[in-house]
Amino acid sequence: MLSVLILLPLIGAALIGFLPGGIAVKTSRTLALVFAGLNFAWTIVLACQFNLGQITQQFAEFIPWIDELGLNYHLGIDGLSLPLLILNGLLTCIALYSTDEAIQRPRFYYSLILLLAVGVNGAFLAQDLLLFFLFYELELIPLYLLIAIWGGEKRGYAATKFLIYTAVSGILILASFLGMIWLSGAPSFALATLDTSVLPLTTQIILLGGILIGFGIKIPLVPFHTWLPDAHVEASTPISILLAGVLLKLGTYGLLRFGMNLLPLAWENLAPLLATWAVISVLYGSCCAIAQKDMKKMVAYSSIGHMGYILLAAAASTPLSILGATMQMVSHGLISALLFLLVGVVYKKTGSRNLDVLQGLLNPERGMPLIGSLMMLGVMASAGIPGMVGFISEFIVFRSSFPIYPIQTLVCMLGTGLTAVYFLILMNSAFFGRLSNQVLDLPRVYWSDRMPAVILAILIVIFGIQPNWLLRWSETTTTAMVKTTNVVGLNAESRRG
Amino acid sequence: MLDTKNPNPTLIDRLESGEALLPNTPENVMEVVGILKSYAVVLDGYSRNLNFFAETQFLLVFPFFKYFDGEITFSKLLRHWWHDRLNFEYAEYCMRGMLWHGGGGLDEYLDSPEFMANSQAVIAAKFKHNLFASATNKLFPNFLPEQLRVCAYYSGLGQFWRVMADMFFSLSDRYEQGEVTSIAGVVDHIKNELVAAANDPITYAVKIDQQVYDIIPASAGLTFLADTALPYVEAVFFRGTPFHGTVTYNAKEYQIPADQAQFEYGALFADPLPIGGAGIPPTLLMQDMRHYLPDYLHEIYRRSRRGEDDLRVQICISFQKSMFCVTTATIFGLMPYPLDTTKADERKANRRHIQDWLDRLNNSRLAEVNS
Numbered sequence: 001m002l003s004v005l006i007l008l009p010l011i012g013a014a015l016i017g018f019l020p021g022g023i024a025v026k027t028s029r030t031l032a033l034v035f036a037g038l039n040f041a042w043t044i045v046l047a048c049q050f051n052l053g054q055i056t057q058q059f060a061e062f063i064p065w066i067d068e069l070g071l072n073y074h075l076g077i078d079g080l081s082l083p084l085l086i087l088n089g090l091l092t093c094i095a096l097y098s099t100d101e102a103i104q105r106p107r108f109y110y111s112l113i114l115l116l117a118v119g120v121n122g123a124f125l126a127q128d129l130l131l132f133f134l135f136y137e138l139e140l141i142p143l144y145l146l147i148a149i150w151g152g153e154k155r156g157y158a159a160t161k162f163l164i165y166t167a168v169s170g171i172l173i174l175a176s177f178l179g180m181i182w183l184s185g186a187p188s189f190a191l192a193t194l195d196t197s198v199l200p201l202t203t204q205i206i207l208l209g210g211i212l213i214g215f216g217i218k219i220p221l222v223p224f225h226t227w228l229p230d231a232h233v234e235a236s237t238p239i240s241i242l243l244a245g246v247l248l249k250l251g252t253y254g255l256l257r258f259g260m261n262l263l264p265l266a267w268e269n270l271a272p273l274l275a276t277w278a279v280i281s282v283l284y285g286s287c288c289a290i291a292q293k294d295m296k297k298m299v300a301y302s303s304i305g306h307m308g309y310i311l312l313a314a315a316a317s318t319p320l321s322i323l324g325a326t327m328q329m330v331s332h333g334l335i336s337a338l339l340f341l342l343v344g345v346v347y348k349k350t351g352s353r354n355l356d357v358l359q360g361l362l363n364p365e366r367g368m369p370l371i372g373s374l375m376m377l378g379v380m381a382s383a384g385i386p387g388m389v390g391f392i393s394e395f396i397v398f399r400s401s402f403p404i405y406p407i408q409t410l411v412c413m414l415g416t417g418l419t420a421v422y423f424l425i426l427m428n429s430a431f432f433g434r435l436s437n438q439v440l441d442l443p444r445v446y447w448s449d450r451m452p453a454v455i456l457a458i459l460i461v462i463f464g465i466q467p468n469w470l471l472r473w474s475e476t477t478t479t480a481m482v483k484t485t486n487v488v489g490l491n492a493e494s495r496r497g
Numbered sequence: 498m499l500d501t502k503n504p505n506p507t508l509i510d511r512l513e514s515g516e517a518l519l520p521n522t523p524e525n526v527m528e529v530v531g532i533l534k535s536y537a538v539v540l541d542g543y544s545r546n547l548n549f550f551a552e553t554q555f556l557l558v559f560p561f562f563k564y565f566d567g568e569i570t571f572s573k574l575l576r577h578w579w580h581d582r583l584n585f586e587y588a589e590y591c592m593r594g595m596l597w598h599g600g601g602g603l604d605e606y607l608d609s610p611e612f613m614a615n616s617q618a619v620i621a622a623k624f625k626h627n628l629f630a631s632a633t634n635k636l637f638p639n640f641l642p643e644q645l646r647v648c649a650y651y652s653g654l655g656q657f658w659r660v661m662a663d664m665f666f667s668l669s670d671r672y673e674q675g676e677v678t679s680i681a682g683v684v685d686h687i688k689n690e691l692v693a694a695a696n697d698p699i700t701y702a703v704k705i706d707q708q709v710y711d712i713i714p715a716s717a718g719l720t721f722l723a724d725t726a727l728p729y730v731e732a733v734f735f736r737g738t739p740f741h742g743t744v745t746y747n748a749k750e751y752q753i754p755a756d757q758a759q760f761e762y763g764a765l766f767a768d769p770l771p772i773g774g775a776g777i778p779p780t781l782l783m784q785d786m787r788h789y790l791p792d793y794l795h796e797i798y799r800r801s802r803r804g805e806d807d808l809r810v811q812i813c814i815s816f817q818k819s820m821f822c823v824t825t826a827t828i829f830g831l832m833p834y835p836l837d838t839t840k841a842d843e844r845k846a847n848r849r850h851i852q853d854w855l856d857r858l859n860n861s862r863l864a865e866v867n868s
Contacts, residue, residue, distance in 0.1 A: 365771055365807040435770055444803045 032110035040089030070188030079477030095238035158234035176210035204266035218251030237344025245337035281308035286418035324396030360435035379423035388464035531794030537665035543588035547655030584781035687826035695722035736760035769813035
């Protein structure tokens with residue numbers, strides 16, 4: 001069942017890629033949407049059949065591959081990967097739908113997006129370290145090309161920077177994986193059979209260091225973040241949606257799955273440092289966001305800040321905090337996708353993202369009032385206003401982290417206040433006041449521009465009002481992850497008890 | 498050349514040669530005539546309602562059905578609640594604008610002893626059997642006469658707009674018959690009709706128990722042009738118009754001049770773009786006019802970049818253009834000497850007259866409609 005999530009987009013990518021050259025642009029777009037839609041629908045089917053009470057991996061598929069290397073085709077899902085798979089399915093559809101219909105080299109473009117979906121799905125499904133790494137690396141190639149070919153003016157620079165950073169990330173992750181396997185004497189790269197408890201603490205810390213930096217680049221955490229604003233600014237809107245919405249989550253997913261889960265002893269030792277690192281990331285990201293004049297860069301820095309909350313929750317390592325981290329991944333995926341989508345619409349219609357140029361876009365007659373209203377909803381969700389999914393996830397993160405790291409949590413909460421500051425600056429500059437003369441004659445905003453944002457906004461509100469519809473998928477898994485790894489949170493809780 | 502503060506002295510030459518403030522282009526002609534046609538429909542409704550109020554709703558404490566024109570049915574009530582009606586509030590705001598800014602013979606007459614005597618007669622007849630109202634009138638002798646002053650403005654504006662509505666209907670008919678083909682033709686039509694109606698009397702009487710009571714008798718000598726048209730232009734075109742949401746002014750920041758004559762917030766100055774948050778309509782008038790636009794005007798608007806998404810802003814822009822035509826007609830109508838005079842002193846006086854008007858339009862939207 002799970003291979004469908006890899007094969008469907010793969011077949012779609014191949015089919016579109018090998019379409020005859022003269023075929024209509026619309027055909028490749030329609031095909032891509034059909035395959036992405038099927039992929040998304042399949043994740044929903046899986047969710048419907050998912051056993052909420054089962055701790056172990058579900059729908060597992062195992063095919064021996066290269067015995068000599070210990071590499072097997074082993075897939076499975078649990079409550080950590082399922083929400084992210086659904087998110088990937090949804091955002092791939094939205095990214096494809098939001099793509100300019102007149103895009104250059106459409107067959108190549110749509111193929112790459114579907115290939116990206118293959119890489120991300122594979123990484124979330126992989127139950128084998130090496131298989132994860134292969135999918136993780138596979139995802140880099142289409143993303144690099146999507147930025148380098150369809151990006152903005154400095155796309156070459158941004159794409160290369162992205163590639164260098166993530167290549168280093170890949171090397172560090174691979175080195176840590178190999179270290180874990182070889183040093184622990186595991187017979188294969190299978191996650192289930194890996195036991196790192198035999199390793200000395202120092203070795204574990206070194207291995208965890210590699211994983212932390214490797215995935216820290218992907219998340220990204222300060223100071224490994226500098227590739228992200230450049231990549232976002234130069235990437236087209238659909239790519240930014242995927243990048244912020246789901247690709248960054250590979251980093252946090254990896255951190256939880258391979259860092260906290262596989263190296264619990266080292267994790268426990270480094271957790272206070274991680275919490276402090278989270279604080280630095282949150283504050284640095286927020287302060288940088290305040291200083292931005294480019295709307296997209298502001299949202300990009302906001303992402304850096306908000307990903308810090310996940311690290312804080314991961315450092316706390318209680319069942320509730322890991323649930324909060326998972327929730328924050330999905331929440332940030334939806335909210336950042338919405339924000340990038342809306343910034344993209346603004347840029348498409350006005351030709352600018354500069355807060356010094358834009359003004360009064362909320363104008364009910366000549367502006368884009370619905371886009372502005374959705375932007376207001378998005379920034380409120382990002383700032384953790386109750387009634388939206390951002391509030392629930394941040395509340396769980398702070399509530400669960402506070403007993404373990406009170407100071408760090410309080411400072412991170414300050415970051416939520418800073419989110420309100422920079423997004424108020426954005427709203428006030430770009431959307432309120434008289435419509436600026438530079439953008440007085442805006443073209444029409446069509447429902448096709450608004451529809452993806454409306455869908456995301458509805459989800460943000462629905463999950464904000466009824467968070468259990470989201471939490472229920474992950475609760476068993478996150479609780480089990482903490483119990484089996486016996487890390488910081490439980491120790492702290494038992495100490496308090 | 499006379500001294501002028503006007504940044505565009507060529508406008509003086511243009512007006513002297515008989516051209517209008519608005520450039521003469523086929524699209525401008527179509528826009529102006531089309532918008533005035535829809536304005537005529539709306540003014541017709543407004544004037545009927547204003548006159549209805551003045552004649553039948555005067556001195557009512559709670560005129561609940563003042564927008565019903567005497568026809569109170571359940572279906573009309575439902576339509577009212579559904580807001581399927583003209584925004585008669587706009588007419589009332591204009592009336593209050595005139596009342597506030599005053600000017601002209603109507604304003605003077607309403608402060609005269611003759612008006613007070615007439616109003617006391619009306620009040621006495623109206624509240625003959627109402628002891629409470631009679632006692633209130635004794636205690637606060639200025640209160641009920643002030644209500645009648647307001648009613649007099651209802652009536653004055655109603656009569657003014659009656660003439661204007663018919664004038665714009667006939668303009669549209671003549672345009673459709675090919676008799677009006679230029680902006681100068683539009684201005685001529687308006688000027689001629691204004692001049693023709695200039696001395697029409699403005700009177701106001703009410704009927705109580707089958708007896709007619711004059712509030713503004715013919716003997717007061719109030720006339721259409723001097724006592725309603727010019728105060729209306731002054732109040733609504735120059736000083737302030739109820740264009741809700743178009744611009745907000747902060748009195749504490751001294752954005753509103755203390756001297757009323759320095760007000761520059763009229764229809765000729767209003768920014769057609771709504772300011773502020775979502776959902777604020779540009780004006781009630783634009784909302785009303787959009788229902789009665791002729792097809793050819795819809796066609797022009799549909800050709801714009803946003804189609805009819807910003808219909809009310811486009812209506813506002815067209816409306817301002819048409820108001821500059823009315824202003825041109827007013828300038829020409831009040832010209833001290835004929836435009837084609839050859840006498841130097843008369844030409845000088847005409848030029849001074851044009852210059853005075855243009856000086857007042859320095860900060861108006863004149864530049865925008867000419868761009």
